[in-house]
Amino acid sequence: MPRPYVLLSAAVSLDGCLDTPPGRPRLLLSNEEDFDRVDSVRASCDAVLLGAGTLRADDPRVRVASAARRAARVEAGLPPHPVKATVTRSGDLDPRGRFWHHGGAKVVYAVGRAARERAAAALGDLATVHQVAEEDVWPQVLGHLHGLGVRRLMVEGGGSTHTQLLRQGLADELQLVIAPVVVGRPDAPRMFGAGDYPGGPEHRLALVGTRRIGDVTLLRYATHRRPGTGARATAADAAWLGEACALAAQCPPSTTAFSVGAVVVAADGRELARGHSREGGDARVHAEQAALAKVRGNPGLAGATVYSSLEPCGARASHPHPCAELIAGAGIRRVVTAWREPDTFVPGANGTERLRARGITVVEAPEFAEAGRAPNAHLSPGK
Ligand SMILES: NC(=O)c1ccc[n+]([C@@H]2O[C@H](COP(=O)([O-])OP(=O)(O)OC[C@H]3O[C@@H](n4cnc5c(N)ncnc54)[C@H](OP(=O)(O)O)[C@@H]3O)[C@@H](O)[C@H]2O)c1
Ligand SMILES: [Zn+2]
Known part of the structure; x- marks a missing residue:
């Protein structure tokens, strides 16, 4: 099944945490200059996906903030903002969340009928709710996004989503920003959770770029080679x-x-x-x-x-x-x-x-x- 190019994006502390534990004071991981870089990456993608946990924890807007970037997209014949997608099994989505009131068209991937019904009832016409089956959730989600014309997908977390995509070999690129702070709590959410990841030397990520952005460092990794070499892009x-x-x-x-x-x-x-x-x-x-x-x-x-x-x-x-x-x-x-x-x-x-x-x-x-x-x-x- 064809799928989009999948780019995982996150900012982590020096000890690999995405955030402080629930209920603890928040820590700023990124900086203004990097927020602007993330904005430019968003503007270069057809869709942005976040797990339902991040919508509940952060209440993010998720949009292209720069008017110039929105204008450039429109001039190129694209909608001003990428499509925005989320995934849920509980269907627990708050229609007052900022995610639903900013940016481009919203798509919810609800796993199972109960989640679909709950999400659809909560969101009304704020989003299109698409039901997916319990098995192989991610291939279904990515395949459906591809069918919507999404060729380049940015995934902005959280940890559960990043972990599944990397473990299942469905991520092509990682853009990881390392922040100069230590969270220091074992119960803090991490970018990649425990479990089996594809192993072996051929799965070692390829470091394809590093850049200092103020007080943070951007690391860019490419994952596996896509099937076929020669005249195909890896x-x-x-x-x-x-x-x-x-x-x-x-x-x-x-x-x-x-x-x-x-x-x-x-x-x-x-x-x-x-x-x-x-x-x-x-x-x-x-x-x-x-x-x-x-x-x-x-x-x-x-x-x-x-x-x-x-x-x-x-x-x-x-x-x-x-x-x-x-x-x-x-x-x-x-x-x-x-x-x-x-x-x-x-x-x-x-x-x-x-x-x-x-x-x-x-x-x-x-x-x-x-x-x-x-x-x-x-x-x-x-x-
Ligand atoms: N530093 C950063 O760059 C950054 C970025 C994003 C998030 N975060 C942090 O990450 C934390 C949230 O992490 P998280 O692991 O809870 O977040 P998440 O990946 O955003 O959300 C997990 C939720 O997504 C849904 N989901 C994920 N995989 C699914 C599957 N295969 N099938 C059905 N539903 C699925 C489930 O929603 P339901 O529970 O609704 O079923 C699941 O509970 C927050 O603290 C946030 O601040 C940090
Ligand atoms: Zn020339």
């Missing part, structure tokens, strides 16, 4: 491509050129360089060019992959060598991209074909097309 690819798409937000604004992010990653998963369009204020600089310029001659380039939020250009007016040629010239054999260049500036630029003609594997990950397109929505590219 979970690690998805995490890096997500990073490249996020980088595009750093481009100086332009009405005459695309905003693109690119990351060069060595065969062993280490980042070699990153770049974005117009880096350093030069209006002619492309993202791939900026990144490659930082690692010229690096022996790791031969096995490296270039991740770019837009296909590398195959023709350009601003430089004698299009990025497809720069990539081939650097000895790179694999490129992963989010969307194809529309004919807005250079008709028939066709970098993908040019790369393939040089024997380079190009993996296109259409699930990132919206993320790659979003910073360029004002250029009204056709497709």
Whole structure:
């Protein structure tokens, strides 16, 4: 059954807790800058899911707070907010909760008939309540979300939900923020509870990024490889491509050129360089060019992959060598991209074909097309 790309997101204390125990004074784990990052991740997803326990404990709003991000989604033809989903077996959902009165369309996955009836009676037309069977709850939930058009799902907890998705091999990426506090209580909720997790070296998570955000650290991990290798995007690819798409937000604004992010990653998963369009204020600089310029001659380039939020250009007016040629010239054999260049500036630029003609594997990950397109929505590219 097809399912969305699943990204687990949480902030934890140094001792792995999601929160203080029930009834104890709350601790702030994250910070303002990280709340804004979470907002941008939400804006890049088609749906956000939280367990019913978190709705009861935190009464969260769950919405895209930034007006600019909502506007960018609308310009890209998306609803301003992602779909919001929850899962419950008890059906105990409070219609006064803020979750029901903010953000996008709400879907409740109720396990069993009693839960469905209770939730539907409580919520009325605040949400669509969908009944799922007792066995294999998560595959049903993810399959249904996929049927709604959800290709990228952000899961914002709590611990019970994260634990099940990781244990069942249904998570593709983890975005974990480590807060500089210790909760120190054995009864505090934890990100991952006790139980059997997929073991063995092939299930060791791949660290695909670390970033300091004020006083917290963001760790990004990719989980298992998705079935099929070769010209298919792996979970690690998805995490890096997500990073490249996020980088595009750093481009100086332009009405005459695309905003693109690119990351060069060595065969062993280490980042070699990153770049974005117009880096350093030069209006002619492309993202791939900026990144490659930082690692010229690096022996790791031969096995490296270039991740770019837009296909590398195959023709350009601003430089004698299009990025497809720069990539081939650097000895790179694999490129992963989010969307194809529309004919807005250079008709028939066709970098993908040019790369393939040089024997380079190009993996296109259409699930990132919206993320790659979003910073360029004002250029009204056709497709
Ligand atoms: N630090 C962070 O980033 C962060 C993020 C989120 C949450 N939290 C914290 O996490 C704590 C809540 O954790 P939690 O483990 O209770 O939360 P949870 O995963 O949000 O909710 C658990 C509830 O979800 C429903 N559920 C989960 N799996 C289900 C399944 N397979 N079938 C049917 N229903 C299912 C059940 O709801 P019913 O009980 O209704 O049946 C279950 O009790 C809170 O303290 C919150 O503050 C922290
Ligand atoms: Zn280029």
